Amino acid sequence: MPLTPAASLVILGSGMAGYQLATELRRLGDDRPILMLTQDGGEAYSKPLLSTALAKKQQPEQLIQATAHEQAKRLQIEIRHHRQVQAIDREQHTLLTEQGLIRYDQLVLATGAEALAPRLTTPSPEGALLSINDLDDYRRFRQQLTADTPVVVLGGGLVGVEMTQDLLNAGHSVSLLARSANLLPGLVPAAVAAPLQWALQQQGLKQYLNTSATSISGQPGQWQVNTDQHQTLDAGLIISATGLRPRIQLAQQAGLDCGRGIRVNRQLQTSDPDIHALGDCAEIDGLNLMYVQPLMASARMLASLLHGDDTAHLSLEALPVLVKTSRCPVVAATPPAGSRGEWQFSGDEEGMEGQFLDAQGQLLGFALSGKAVRQKARLTRLLPPLLA
Ligand SMILES: Cc1cc2nc3c(=O)[nH]c(=O)nc-3n(C[C@H](O)[C@H](O)[C@H](O)COP(=O)(O)OP(=O)(O)OC[C@H]3O[C@@H](n4cnc5c(N)ncnc54)[C@H](O)[C@@H]3O)c2cc1C
Incomplete structure (x- = not known):
């Protein structure tokens, strides 16, 4: 099979995680060659808008912020879209696609999650x-x-x-x-x-x-x-809409350590030092956070690391999730798995506030609906960081 000439960095996936990493690298002035591979069309779009576009009468094409071609030009990267990677050969540092082998020096997996x-x-x-x-x-x-x-x-x-x-x-x-x-x-x-x-x-x-x-x-x-x-x-x-699961099959087949997601440390490094992972597919220190804010912070950190800052590592403040239900918005900061404590509730049918407190009265999580979502900023400040 033909071998494509070496690209320093290959990013697998053109979702928000993949594109944000390329954006952050260029923002730092990093001009290494970047090759992005994606099995979809490579359009840049905001996935969270998929669940609010109908009532706003936005057509799917109106959600596209930039085509793959425009992104390639803007970020000065090469994008091969509609390219599915079928296997990773870690020893040879190659990716197998239907169109041939692609060599990588460093690989970043940003393969997202799939619907169950x-x-x-x-x-x-x-x-x-x-x-x-x-x-x-x-x-x-x-x-x-x-x-x-x-x-x-x-x-x-x-x-x-x-x-x-x-x-x-x-x-x-x-x-x-x-x-x-x-x-x-x-x-x-x-x-x-x-x-x-x-x-x-x-x-x-x-x-x-x-x-x-x-x-x-x-x-x-x-x-x-x-x-x-x-x-x-x-x-x-x-x-x-019965759930999402991190896309880890490629990583698993390549023998990378996986749990629910692809296991990475606070530098987003997998069990192979030449492969990193971020976004929905990654499990960071045991946490699989399938939301936008963690992937933005991850992309920033990983870009610094790849650009040469060996001390870079990921820390995350508490990240409440907003559920975009306009008739009755909901905000949730779920307590860490295994936390000991109990819920205390106040409110009425127009809005409820739930606080999850441990035995010492420390707030570990909260849940708000309706008019109680106004408490979001105040309660967020009281939460411990997700990753200190
Ligand atoms: C309807 C909806 C609403 C949401 N609303 C919110 C919200 O309000 N707030 C929030 O924080 N989060 C929200 N989320 C979650 C958020 O959108 C995701 O966390 C985020 O978009 C994940 O980005 P990603 O780049 O990790 O993955 P993805 O966007 O899934 O990208 C994965 C990429 O990998 C590529 N890929 C995968 N496997 C291969 C392969 N083998 N070969 C080549 N390419 C491959 C895919 O083509 C794709 O380009 C929502 C999600 C959905 C579905």
Whole structure:
């Protein structure tokens, strides 16, 4: 197979993590050759906008901040898009693609996360489920959605809830199924989710909690979703939002140390000193933080390190997550896994505040909904850093 001439740095992935790293390197004046490989079209866009664009009447193409070509010119990097990397050969320092081998001196994995399929009792018909995890998904969603399409959303986490809000704001009929007893179960306790659930129901949401989809039948545009509570819901379109998992297969096959994500230290170095990882695919000191703020800080740190600052290492302040539910916004700073303490709640149906305090009264996490989100800045200042 032909070998492409050596590039100093290869970045795998053109999501926010990959592009932010290239941006930070150029900002530092680092002019090394950079090759970016991506299996998608390489457009620069803000993924969080995918769950608010419908009601704003923004078409998928309007979300593109720059094409791959424009990005390559702006950042003075080479971008090969629609190039899937199939394997990493760490000994030879090469990446295998359908178009040939690509050599790297240093490799940065920014491969993101992929959508998990719901656990159904029988496989769903081809094309019945739509996940919304990148721009191509979003294009498919907008192509299939018509003004009177009834939509069923599977999953009550951040993506499912934000998509539901956007669809309701745009006037669609929406049913949401969640296995959990409340919306946003991994992010906030039931008491804090209650005002959100009430607000969405007021807006017309048909909400099925403690309910799982078991099977899907029908044909394109006329699906039936069957549930474990013996209901059958009609859907023109079914959005599957049952979770995301870091994309670690390439790293695993290459023998890199992986847990939930690709394990990295505070310098974002994997178990191979020539390979770093950042963004949704990385697990930093045991934390897999699939949000924008940590990847921005990671990109800044990694650029400094690669540019020659050996002392650079990642530290992160507490990072509350904002759930973009306009009718009843939610902010969550989840307590670190395994924290000991208890929740204390105050508020009413217009907004709830939950504080998670340890035995000494130290705030370890909080959850806010509705009018209580005003407390975000005050409470954030009281939280210990995520990575000191
Ligand atoms: C609908 C939605 C709303 C969100 N809202 C928010 C929000 O409000 N706030 C917030 O903080 N976060 C939000 N997030 C999360 C946030 O968008 C992500 O944390 C962030 O975009 C991840 O960027 P990334 O670059 O790590 O991964 P990705 O954007 O997933 O990029 C991964 C890249 O890797 C490439 N790739 C993967 N495997 C290969 C391969 N084998 N070969 C070649 N290329 C490959 C892909 O093509 C892609 O370019 C949201 C996510 C979604 C889905």
